[in-house]
Amino acid sequence: MDFSAYRGILIVVEQRAGTAKNVSWQLLGEAQRLAQKLDAPLMALVIGHEVEPLAREAIERGADRVYLCDAKELKDYRTRPYSRVCLHVIEQAKPEIVLMGATYTGRDLAGAIATHLPTGLTADCTQLDVDENRLLLASRPAFSEKMLATILCKQYKPQMATARAGVFMALPRDPSRSGEIVRISPQMNPDEIATEVLDFLREMGRVNLEDAEVIVAGGRGLGGPAPFALLKDLADALGGVVGASRVAVEAGWIDHDHQVGQTGTTVRPKLYIAVGISGAVQHLVGMQHSDVIVAINKDPDAPIFRVANFGIVGDLFEIVPALTKTVIARRGLPFSQSEKADKAVSGEAV
Ligand SMILES: Cc1cc2nc3c(=O)[nH]c(=O)nc-3n(C[C@H](O)[C@H](O)[C@H](O)COP(=O)(O)OP(=O)(O)OC[C@H]3O[C@@H](n4cnc5c(N)ncnc54)[C@H](O)[C@@H]3O)c2cc1C
Structure with missing residues (x-):
């Protein structure tokens, strides 16, 4: 031809x-x-x-x-x-x-x-x-x-x-x-045309990492599924969604839809906050082209800091709720969210 x-x-x-x-x-x-x-x-x-x-x-x-x-x-x-x-x-x-x-x-x-x-x-x-x-x-x-x-x-x-x-x-x-x-x-x-579209039903809980402008992602450092609620609060305050490392997904703490990286989704948000994620190469290939990367990790030598624009060395359980509270205050979000963040900072159940 x-x-x-x-x-x-x-x-x-x-x-x-x-x-x-x-x-x-x-x-x-x-x-x-x-x-x-x-x-x-x-x-x-x-x-x-x-x-x-x-x-x-x-x-x-x-x-x-x-x-x-x-x-x-x-x-x-x-x-x-x-x-x-x-x-x-x-x-x-x-x-x-x-x-x-x-x-x-x-x-x-x-x-x-x-x-x-x-x-x-x-x-x-x-x-x-x-x-x-x-x-x-x-x-x-x-x-x-x-x-x-x-x-x-x-x-x-x-x-x-x-x-x-x-x-x-x-x-x-x-x-x-x-x-x-x-x-x-x-x-x-x-x-x-044999087919007709009657309606679109949004699948509840399915995350759209690809188009998200802000992603707050958690890894093994969270230690279990419950702390993902802290990440969700921060993501909500920033108008973003929650991502995860493969370790967190494989441990069953969060669905595979949330996985960022080589075998997950490749993302390019305006802001990527990596929480308790070490920065393995398979994770980095999926997020290193984000506009701004913030890393929160208690290990100052964690490889994630090499790609981060801003690094916070410390315990995520102190830093994330404090960050959420600050974002809520700066953005003038409703009192209910602020109260929730206050409780998280003081370690109360929310
Ligand atoms: C073929 C292949 C494909 C893969 N694909 C992917 C992929 O798509 N995505 C992916 O993510 N991985 C992928 N992996 C796995 C990857 O190699 C790593 O094992 C994984 O990314 C590590 O996840 P993590 O950073 O959550 O865990 P870890 O490497 O264990 O890091 C946990 C981090 O949490 C920190 N930490 C612990 N407690 C706290 C605390 N209280 N406060 C603050 N920090 C704390 C620690 O200092 C540590 O740096 C793949 C691997 C292979 C072989």
Whole structure:
């Protein structure tokens, strides 16, 4: 087959209710670097209903051209209509590389597209690059995450990959950037779509580490499940969520959803507070690109202090409640939260 007309990189932007997943902007940031190496255009595809602002945001974040498919029947993600739109755009735009987030939706969509094309798909990548032959070097952890395998798709175009959230850096919005928006129509009659979305039910208790701006994470130093309540109080006061090291997860103190690191989630929040976590390399790879890292550890030689912007050497059971109390006071939060923190500082049951 002749793929000589295939050129450029296409990022499929994932959104829900008009809000894009951060991983889409992170991929756009990384793809701009690759597109410059290839001297090729960077394209984005936005699918949904009333999502034109996202097309403009994609341009501000690095895309040269955005394909926009905006229709009522595309309001919610469904495999068949979304994959049809993607296939149509791939046929029209002929990108040599197609990338999307390795989210539940991205994995479903990428698989559905790849089965219709004479190409392969590398899932869950943590590194992307291109070589002198314009081949995508898609690297992902393999063999229980002990090795990094680089996978090439030599014969076919587009080369496809999904990538983990949090490993690449999004570019800041630049309103002065200009680009082209190409409107396309949905590729299906609504009657042909066999599935209907009736409602979205938020799963109670499931944590979204990937998009969190503040994470307060606990490790073996907590000594058991109960002290995670102290971390939750601090996270609540800061508007964040609770993370954990693998040791805490494997001990059964907290769900795997909360695990940060090589075999957990890779995160890039504005603030990461590591509490009673030593800073093993497998933990660091999942959080070291956070904007600001605060480490609380009683061992002044703990490796976590090497990546921390601020370090507090001391007992977490004294420091965390005191920190929560200060945050509550500074932010003027309700009395009930402040009272809870007071009790935690004085060691009373809360
Ligand atoms: C293939 C593989 C994949 C892995 N993937 C991951 C992963 O995804 N995520 C991950 O986290 N780990 C992962 N690990 C495990 C990793 O190697 C470490 O074992 C783990 O991160 C250590 O967890 P920790 O820091 O909670 O525990 P520890 O290393 O035991 O550290 C506990 C820390 O708490 C401090 N402390 C104790 N009491 C207090 C107190 N009262 N106040 C303040 N500080 C206190 C101690 O000084 C110590 O530094 C992986 C390992 C392998 C082999």
